[in-house]
Amino acid sequence: MMLTTANFLFTQVGFIGLGNMGNPMAKNLLKHGYPVIATDVFPESCKELQELGAQILDNPAEVADKADRIITMLPSSPNVIDVYTGPNGILKKVKKGSLLIDSSTIDPAVSKEMASAAEKMGAVFMDAPVSGGVGAASSGKLTFMVGGAEAEFTAAQELLNCMGANVVYCGQVGTGQAAKICNNMLLAIGMIGTSETMNLGIRLGLDPKLLAKILNMSSGRCWSSDTYNPVPGVMEGVPSGNHYQGGFGTQLMAKDLGLAQNTATNTKTPVPLGSLAHQIYRMMCARGYASKDFSSVFQFLREEEGQ
Ligand code: NAD
Numbered sequence: 001m002m003l004t005t006a007n008f009l010f011t012q013v014g015f016i017g018l019g020n021m022g023n024p025m026a027k028n029l030l031k032h033g034y035p036v037i038a039t040d041v042f043p044e045s046c047k048e049l050q051e052l053g054a055q056i057l058d059n060p061a062e063v064a065d066k067a068d069r070i071i072t073m074l075p076s077s078p079n080v081i082d083v084y085t086g087p088n089g090i091l092k093k094v095k096k097g098s099l100l101i102d103s104s105t106i107d108p109a110v111s112k113e114m115a116s117a118a119e120k121m122g123a124v125f126m127d128a129p130v131s132g133g134v135g136a137a138s139s140g141k142l143t144f145m146v147g148g149a150e151a152e153f154t155a156a157q158e159l160l161n162c163m164g165a166n167v168v169y170c171g172q173v174g175t176g177q178a179a180k181i182c183n184n185m186l187l188a189i190g191m192i193g194t195s196e197t198m199n200l201g202i203r204l205g206l207d208p209k210l211l212a213k214i215l216n217m218s219s220g221r222c223w224s225s226d227t228y229n230p231v232p233g234v235m236e237g238v239p240s241g242n243h244y245q246g247g248f249g250t251q252l253m254a255k256d257l258g259l260a261q262n263t264a265t266n267t268k269t270p271v272p273l274g275s276l277a278h279q280i281y282r283m284m285c286a287r288g289y290a291s292k293d294f295s296s297v298f299q300f301l302r303e304e305e306g307q
Pocket of ligand 1: 019040041
């Protein structure tokens with residue numbers, strides 16, 4: 001449906017970064033009656049949202065000039081720094097009292113820097129990274145992990161509820177990122193563990209579907225085995241059944257594991273399996289897997305064995 005201003009019930013919301021996640025998230029804001037003003041460095045990404053009635057502007061500063069609630073969904077820390085503090089960044093034109101919510105997965109230290117830069121301009125910054133992937137972004141079922149001033153949480157919740165099934169307050173700014181980084185480190189370890197287990201079972205002569213069924217009724221069960229199995233043919237509707245296309249890119253997982261390593265180093269926390277997972281995902285990036293879904297570690301391990 002083409003959404004016209006007549007369909008809109010609320011004041012406009014800015015959205016910056018219309019990639020795999022940002023595009024469906026912004027669509028859900030439109031569906032809930034919020035007029036969206038958006039921008040992306042890649043004009044092609046804006047087309048679909050524009051057709052649905054969103055206003056597209058040239059850069060983040062222009063968005064900040066018009067909207068006092070802005071959501072950003074960008075790949076990594078340098079993009080967030082640029083979008084907030086760059087020459088055409090949000091903070092160049094931000095209105096006093098604006099609420100700035102960053103849903104990208106980035107270094108918690110960068111979230112804190114952005115929060116204090118926003119505060120100097122009289123605005124409020126919150127980190128609200130997500131778990132759930134492109135499917136959950138489309139169906140509005142994301143989990144948001146929110147860090148920032150508790151007094152602002154209700155205002156953030158109003159928007160985040162349009163895009164997510166769970167909106168969890170974690171504590172001061174940066175704690176949303178901390179929760180997200182911990183989750184993804186465990187996810188990567190679980191995915192590699194599931195992949196090597198399934199591969200071993202197959203080599204021992206087990207049918208992969210039967211092995212998955214047994215794991216999923218036993219103590220080895222995890223999200224990677226029962227919801228996102230990495231072995232082609234075991235499950236429908238997951239990237240392993242589609243040549244590892246779509247889903248959550250190996251390059252993004254390598255980035256998140258790098259963030260986990262940085263934070264572990266800073267806090268002198270031993271994370272041996274997290275370190276190994278980081279190296280495995282980096283090797284995959286170097287060997288052509290960067291844009292494949294992260295469950296392609298199963299394929300990577302089989303290639304490593306010379307198959
Ligand atoms: P993506 O690369 O598909 O989209 C990012 C978008 O930001 C792109 O359209 C890009 O053009 C735009 N962009 C980059 N720099 C910009 C700038 N300076 N100004 C305006 N736009 C800019 O990434 P994604 O998959 O949507 O992921 C976004 C974030 O969400 C990442 O931090 C990722 O780790 C996290 N995340 C992704 C998933 C997933 O399944 N894809 C799941 C959970 C969390």
